[in-house]
Amino acid sequence: MSIKHFFAAAIAAITLFVAPAQAQKLFTRDGVVSFDATSANSPEAIKGVNKSGTCVLDKSSGAVEMAVLVKGFLFEKALMQEHFNENYLESSKFPKATFKGKLDNASAVNLDKDGTYKVNATGTLTMHGVTKPVNTPVTFTVKGGKLSAAVNFAVSMADYNIAIPSLVGDKVSKTANISIMANLNPMK
């Protein structure tokens, strides 16, 4: 690395870390995250919903982070919830699932203006102790100055070292659909 590059990197680092300190950030503590691993022919829905996901979005840089407690997922059947925690996600060992990333083209959209915007988010998802890159479209809706975000993407259970025993293979799918709904409020 030449000195010039070094210098440029240092300047870039400053603008990255200092500038957002004044920028507007948005957050939620009650994002709704659902985890659906229902197999096509399953007689019952393998689906859990967590209504207390936390998320912070930095409007200017497009940086975004989200976290959810695995134990907070509620299933229709208590036994399913128990197995989700004990046998699949192992929530005692790995209590949180987190996403850290960035909106790809944050400057291209104006999230202060009413409308619907599609933006791609790139980052990493950490779940069951495994961190993997994720790229997913995010739909932002601005209405009356209020911002909400909707995300929908699929993850492969094998990528996160979550084994599906063949015994339950006809119920539990090898991929889980994760959807997120969050109403973001400005942080004071």
Added chain:
Amino acid sequence: MKRIIRIASFLLILSAAASAQNGQDGSLLSLLDEQFSLDRTTNAFKSPRVINTHSMEMLAPGTMDFRILHRFGDVSRGGYELFGLDQASMRLGFDFGITPNLMAGFGRSTSKKETDAFVKYRILWQSKGRRNIPFSLIWVSGMTINGLHDPVGIEGVATTFGRRLGYYHEVIIGRKFSERLTLQLSPTLVHNNIVANILVPNDLFAVGFGGRFKFTKRLALVWDYTYAINRFPANLNYNPLSLGVDIETGGHVFQLHFSNAVGMNERAYITDENGNWLKGQIRFGFNLSRVFQIVKRKI
């Protein structure tokens, strides 16, 4: 050249300081000043029973646990009885989860045609986070009704309903130490309304020791032992010791075990005639537990 390096390194230090200011690990979420929710300990045992004794685990509200318990005969009787498999005694039970901290159940055993019922309440729930509670504390009270034609068996003593009854009360102090290890202690009082003779205490005080060691996600070693303090001098039966494995298959929990206990409710396995482990007077048995969701939950 040297000056550029100096400026550059100065700027780097500055940027590092700025990033530190932006949250401990530069994380946006740390800005939320997260109030950690209460992390309650779950799955201390696979089911609300260790083997014979109540465990520190509760049934979830809206669920019913259908339990089929089998105890075969004495292994020491040898090949003629196929090591006890020719005989069997059983208990059918239905347990219900009412609230997160309250459950109740009833069962019927073939031994002494006894019906039993209990209420179990969790006073403290082991948790960490906002509140730190190092163990769970659970209260269980139960009652048994002997259904034999002549439950008393003493000449000149009439059979009344009251004389069919027995009671038990216990407190369970349990802690899940790790994903692998759970231990619990349960001081117990068993009361029999009628006993064989004047020397046999109506009130038997006992302490239960139970535990689990998990090998894999779905396989665990479980044990329970109850030490009765005032057996001497008249009730010299052996203390019940059971040793087994928990196997979870998805919908069912199978418990396969060896035990010297005959009975399958607190009154029976603590006060009745248990065998001697050292003489091989043990029985093979299994508990089958199937949990049904009877009240659908809204998610």
